[in-house]
Amino acid sequence: MMKMITAIVNKKDAGSVCDNLREQRIAFTKMASTGGFLKTGNVTLLIGIEDEKLPLVLDLIRKNCAQRMEAAPVISNMTGGTAMYQPYQPQVLVGGATVFVTSVELYEKI
Numbered sequence: 401m402m403k404m405i406t407a408i409v410n411k412k413d414a415g416s417v418c419d420n421l422r423e424q425r426i427a428f429t430k431m432a433s434t435g436g437f438l439k440t441g442n443v444t445l446l447i448g449i450e451d452e453k454l455p456l457v458l459d460l461i462r463k464n465c466a467q468r469m470e471a472a473p474v475i476s477n478m479t480g481g482t483a484m485y486q487p488y489q490p491q492v493l494v495g496g497a498t499v500f501v502t503s504v505e506l507y508e509k510i
């Protein structure tokens with residue numbers, strides 16, 4: 401049986417996660433993505449793996465990703481609701497990775 405890991409990874413951590421996946425010879429697809437809230441780039445990894453390798457991959461992601469504070473966009477009424485950056489910005493805690501694991505019904509290479 402297989403699992404599909406969809407991991408949304410902070411850009412700053414994506415390099416080391418991908419290097420480690422390659423070292424472990426784990427196949428993955430890397431997609432450029434954008435966070436809906438911060439509107440900044442992150443990386444979405446699709447990783448299809450055998451069930452027994454799930455703990456290895458989750459461990460690898462945990463070891464290579466860290467939470468950090470990042471500036472949040474400020475909504476200003478003065479500009480009619482458009483997000484704009486101001487000198488003193490509120491910060492939000494952004495995860496190193498958001499991970500979804502789903503069961504794969506069919507895996508076929510055509």
Ligand code: 2BA
Nearest residue numbers: 408434435436437438439440442492493494495496497498
């Ligand atoms: P963003 O949507 O850009 O969100 C960045 C961070 O901003 C989030 O970190 C969270 O701390 C904060 N945040 C998000 N929405 C918020 C809101 N409505 N009010 C206040 N603060 C908010 P993380 O939770 O670690 O998420 C990092 C990135 O992972 C997200 O970037 C998004 O691209 C993705 N993500 C997180 N949860 C997701 C979900 N349930 N489904 C799909 N993607 C998700």
